[in-house]
Amino acid sequence: MKNGDPSVWPIWAINGVMNSMTKSTLRQPTFIQPEAISRLCTYLCPVLGGLEGDRDPLLQSYLDTSCMLLASNPTMQFREERDTFGPILVPSEKLWGAQTQRSLQNFEIGGQRERLPEPIICAFGILKKCAAKVNMEYGLDPSIGKAIMQAAQEVAEGKLNDHFPLVVWQTGSGTQSNMNANEVIANRASEILGHNRGEKFVHPNDHVNRSQSSNDTFPTVMHIAAAMEINSTLIPNLKTLHATLHSKSVEFQDIVKIGRTHTQDATPLTLGQEFSGYTTQVKYGIDRVLCTLPRLYQLAQGGTAVGTGLNTKKGFDIKIAAAIAEETKLPFVTAENKFEALAAHDAFVETSGALNTIATSLMKIANDIRLLGSGPRCGLGELSLPENEPGSSIMPGKVNPTQCEALTMVCSQVMGNHVAITVGGSNGHFELNVFKPMIANALLHSLRLLGDASASFEKNCVRGIQANKERISKLLQESLMLVTSLNPKIGYDNAAAVAKKAHKEGTTLKEAALKLGVLTSEEFDTLVVPQKMIGPSDVEFKAATKRTPANQYTSCYNQIISCLRCSTCSISTVASSPTPNLISDFRIRFEVQKMAVYIVSRRLSGGPGATTSRLLGSLQYAACWRSYSTSFREEKDTFGPILVPNDKLWGAQTQRSLQNFEIGGDRERMPEPIIRAFGILKKCAAKRSLQNFEIGGDRERMPEPIIRAFGILKKCAAKVNMEYGLDPSIGKAIMQAAQEVAEGKLSDHFPLVVWQTGSGTQSNMNANEVIANRAAEILGHKRGEKLVHPNDHVNRSQSSNDTFPTVMHIAAAMEINSRLIPNLKNLYTSLHSKSVEFKDIVKIGRTHTQDATPLTLGQVFGGYTTQVKYGIDRVLCTLPHMYQLAQGGTAVGTGLNTKKGFDVKIAAAVAEETNLPFITAENKFEALAAHDAFVETSGAFNTVATSLMKIANDIRLLGSGPRCGLGEIILPENEPGSSIMPGKVNPTQCEALTMVCAQVIGNHVAITVGGSNGHFELNVFKPMIANALLHSLRLLGDASASFEKNCVRGIRANKERISKLLHESLMLVTSLNPKIGYDNAAAAAKKAHKEGTTLKEAALKLGVLTSEEFDKLVVPEKMIGPSD
Incomplete structure (x- = not known):
């Protein structure tokens, strides 16, 4: 081999090179020659990598970083720093030390843009300054303490930011960043005292980090940074945006425009009313963020390694919180429970949930504004947005709504950050959550983006918005939805006929009304005045005139009905029908009780003419919905007649919805083949599982609480409408029928699935039809006769657009108060009792899943207790917005077709009926167009799920074993755990609860997406949002009860195992x-x-x-x- 081959270099030669360099070069501030660097990088690193055994730590230190530094910085000066791993080279111009340098080597992830956020660095400066101040009271040398305070102040002011190079992606406790702060401040303080960097005259651990641990300092600086950013940037910018939106609502208060729901034309409102909805959304957003601050103001400092406060003096935690409060002018206090403060970051999940709700609001607002400003020639063009810059590199003169686009992208990023924070927050284990840097970074990112984007949007868009009055007026006068003002006079059915005739024939509403003979010219002009349609009426309602059923399809309809009902039918019998093949198909499908949708669709597309297609469409699904032997009755709506099963109380619109939305089904149950396959063998096991897991239920149909809430609402509406002229006999019959709905007696008559129109119109009409038919029966009439009319009587003074959000709020508030809160309180009580039971059992703590300092098992459970307690508080904090009801806003929030005071009266009636403090919504435009209250409440559930995920994971890990795990606690044995391993018992309740929590977290994402996508005057994700929230509610409530009953209540401490581990x-x-x-x-x-x-x-x-x-x-x- 050649002498240059590193594989033959002897150890003495390597040591000789390194000793020579350390003696002659590194200990003297001289430049290292490039030739020596090249030689080291070429030979030294590969050789060291192949060494065996435990060599001098100096070798490992050089292997790790020195070669890299020397190669990348051939003219840089270095000094030697040491830590418990040995010496390491650090650039002489930098204040950081050995641990920071190692982190730079070990976490080369992302680059400079991934550095820890500056607010965290600033907060470290504040914390270390206050810690030195308090530590001087407890014996820290005053000269060292004052030098630390001076150096820390420079950090807090940002003067030393270049000495904080570490990225977010490091140890999950933020230990490296805490040591970065300790080292920088220690070296700077040493300089202030006349010493050299690296001498450790001021020691990073023993002086700067005195009475502290990374485990309490990092969560403390997280809270300081977040609270300061909220108060200094986000809240002021949101308040400015709120003020500007409010000024626009005043500026536009007299401009009447056409409303839009489902993106389709609706009834009028003013542009000012529309902007008042946006104003209210931002106002509530500010309130939501402020509501999270009390828990952000609680500081973990003083908990040290695992929350016990080891190596601090009594009172240190209170004093340092007071010092930080004085330094920042914010009301920081010591955390109520340090174990919760270190092991969980529910406060950050909660705050992120508030930011998520704000993002939901701003997404809706920005989308509305850019759509209202679309054009300029071929869009809606009701608003003129400021022109800030050219919009296209190819289309001359194009100007785009860039501020809206930037804001919606920001909102999307904030929603994504919230998911990351939720995942991080739910994965704390034992005494420490180790997602801290990511959680802090994501929240501060969201805070900065929302604060900056709100300011930019206000300054560069909202402030300069102008109304295009000419375009607004033109669209208003062309709308057919002005017909809605005729409802009280001529009834819903006749008003619909007028609109359809005008649309079909291309005439005006007035011409159509006169042709149909339902109104005189003078009556029309009196009733259809857009400026009088923007609020409740002072005029007495008059009874709707009797409707004449449509009969243009009677002959064809009767022929088809006759064919369908007869027991024998030949094709020749109906040969004269325009659709003999279709009728034949009906007969065949009846016999097998099935008919494919596509066959009928294909027949219709090629068979009947325009005059019969709608009639046949009305029949196609109804005819095959039940078996041939089932009896039907005919019901009619504005689309014509349709068959409805005689044994059901629903009517035409519900039947159509069954036809149009065949989505989902019985989805919560295990698939039927699986049930059958397991059922044969597992009857005993299934029975036991039913006892232990009373969680969830049938979810694809509209949730039962929504149906019951419809009953409550319709009963209260009838009660109030009788005060405004509704016939008392009809009103009382409606109230009786609605009471039966509220009691669940008619639930079988509510077949519709969640996946329907986004306003819940079909479900509202389902309720109207069921109650109308049942009320008719109560009055001695037949179903389908419409003596009690579903629209004109049951739905009087209402619209689906305000009834569905109202029943959403009623259902959610009732479920929260009757199911979730009681079950969480029981869980809290059981956890608290365990914390008392285990208060004297000392065990080893764990951080990063590794051994840490001791604490008691009672202290561990005390942390869980505090998490659940705060979870209850968070849910209760959302109720004031949930108690605000949209009822009385009708179609677009104006209250058209209601009498003044109706909204206040019906909210009071609902409050009396439910014994809950419901009130009318402060702003109906916000109540219809947005569901921020549901996003907010779901955010609270998301935080509760985050807490319970951590608690359940801890308990199953502490109970792992029984021989080869931690085994510190013994969990109740509820059922066998394995089909093959005899005697195995699993932590099934923990597993069920964590699955529930994962589903709740998923539901929150769905609710956020749905909540952020309301357009104009109506959010059209209502059924999904309601279903997802109620699903989360039920799962959390039931799972909390199951977990408390079948797990927590029976937990025992394994004292022998705890003692053994502690002393090792x-x-x-x-x-x-x-x-x-x-x-x-x-x-x-x-x-x-x-x-x-x-x-x-x-x-x-x-x-x-x-x-x-x-x-x-x-x-x-x-x-x-x-x-x-």
């Missing part, structure tokens, strides 16, 4: 820090681990302590709290 841990060495210093304590732990001895033996061999001193200091029972 090397981390008891932490109690030596105040006496012998961090470096000597680390040396003792390393020696004990390497040689397999006890800590005491290692300490005595190193000569750092006497036997008596060790025994006095290392007492686990005295390590579970601050020192006297």
Whole structure:
């Protein structure tokens, strides 16, 4: 081999090169020659990589970073720094030390743009300054303390930002960044005192980090940074945006425009009313963020390694929180429970949930504004947006809504960050959440983006918006939906006929009304006045005139009905029909009780003419919905007649919805073949599982709480409408029928699935039809006669657009109060009782899933207790918005076709009926067009799920075993755990709960997406949002009850196993820090681990302590709290 081959270099030669360099070069501030660097990089690194055994730590240090530094910086000066891993080269111009340098080597992820956010660095400066101040009260040398305070102030002011190079992606506790701060401040403080960098005259651990741990400092700076950013950037910018939107709502208050729901024409409102909805959304967004601050103001500092406060003095936590409050002018306090503060970041998940809701609001607002400003010639063009820059590189003169686009992208990123924060927050294990840097970075990213984007949107878009009055007026006068004002006079059916005739014939509404003879010219002009359609009416309603059923299809219809009902039918019987093949298909499909949708569609597309297609469409699904022997009745709506099963109370519109939305089905149950296959063999196991997992239910149909809420609402509406002229006999019959719906007696008559029109119109009409037919029966009439009309009587003073959000709020509020909160309170009580039961059982703590300092099992459960307590508080905090009802807003929020005071009266009636404090919504435009309250509430559930995920994961890990796991707690044995391994028992309740939490987190994403996509005057994701929230509600409520009953209540401590593990841990060495210093304590732990001895033996061999001193200091029972 050649002499240059590194494989033949002897160890003495390598040592010689390195010793030569360390003696002649590195210890003198001279430049290293490029030739030497090249030689090292070429030969030294490969050779060191092949060494065996435990060599001099100096070799490993050079292997790790020195060659890399020398190669990349041939003219840079270096100094040597040391930590417990040995010496390492650090650039002389940098203030950081050994641990920061190692982190640079070990986490080359992302580059400079992934550096830890500056607000975190600033917060570190604030914290370290306050810690030095308090530590001087507890014995820290004043000269060192003052130097630390001066250096930390420079960090807080951003003067030393270049000395914080570390990226977010590091250890999950933020230890490297805490040490980065400690090292920078220690070296800078040493300089202030006249010493050199690297000398450790001011020690990064023993002085700067005194009474602290990375595990409490990093969550503390997270809270400081977030609270400061919220108060200094986000809230002021949102308040400015709110003020500008409000000024626009005032500016546009007299401009009447056409409303839009489902992106289709609707009834009028003013442009000012539309903007008032946006104003209210932003106002509530500000309130939501402010509501999260009390928990952000709670600081973990003083909990040290695992929350016990080991190596601090009593009162340190309170004093340092007070010092930080004084320094920042914000009301910071010490955390109520340090174990929760270290092990979980529910406060960040909660705050991110508020930001997520704001993003939902701003997404809707920005989308509306850019759509209203679309054009300029071929769009809606109702708004003129400011022209800030050219919009196209190819289309001259094009100007785009760039501020809206930027804001919607920001909102999407904030929603994505919220998912990341939720995942990180739900994955804390034992005494420490180790997603801290990512969670902090994501939240601060969201805060910065929302704050900046709100300011940019306000300044460069909202402030300059102008109304295009000419375009607004033109569209208003062309709308057919002005016909809605005729409902109280001529009834819904006749008004629909007028609109259809005008649309079909291309005439005006007035011409169509006059041709149909339903109104005189004078009556039309009195009723159809857009300026009078933007709010509730003072005019008395008059009874709707009797409708004449449409009969243009009677002959064809009767022929088809006759054919379908007869027991024998030949093709010749109906040969004169325009659709004999279709009728034949009906007969065949009846016999097998099936008919494919595509066959009918194909027949219709090629068979009937325009005059019969709609009639046949009305029949196609109804005719095959039940078997041939089932009896039907005919019901009619504005689309014509349709067959409805006689045994059902629903009517035409519900039947059409069954036809049009065959989506999903019975989805929560296991697939039927699986059930059958397992059912034969597993009857006993299934029975036991039913006892243990009473969770969830049938979810594809509209949820039962929504149906019951419809009953409550329709009962209250009838009660109030009787005050405004509704016939008392009809009103009382409606109230009786609605009560039956509210009690669940008519639930079988609500067959519709969630996946329908996004306003819930079909479900509202389902309720209207069922109640109308049942009320008719109560009054002695037949179903389908419409003596009680579903629209004109049951739905009087209402629209699907305000009824469905109202029943959403009623259902959610009732479920929260009756199911979720009681079950969470029971869980809280059981966890608290366990924290008391286990309060004297000292165990080893765990951070990063590795051994840490001791605490009691009761303290661990105390952390879980606090998480659930705060979860309850978070849910309760959302209820004030949930108690606001949209009812009285009717179609677009104006209250058209209601009387003044109706909204207040019906909210009061609902409150009386439910014994909950419902009130009318502060702003109906916001209540119809957005569902921020549901996104907010779902955010609270998301945070609760995050908490329960962490608790369940901890409990199943602590109970792992029984022989080869941690085995510190013993879980109840509810059922056999394996079909093949005898005697195996699994933590099934924990598994069920974590699956529930994952589903709740998924539902929150769906609710966020749905909530952010309302357009104009109506959000059309209502059924999905309601279903997802109620699903989460039910799952969390039931799973909490199941977990408490079948798991928490029966948990026992395995005291023998706990004691064994406690006394084997090397981390008891932490109690030596105040006496012998961090470096000597680390040396003792390393020696004990390497040689397999006890800590005491290692300490005595190193000569750092006497036997008596060790025994006095290392007492686990005295390590579970601050020192006297």
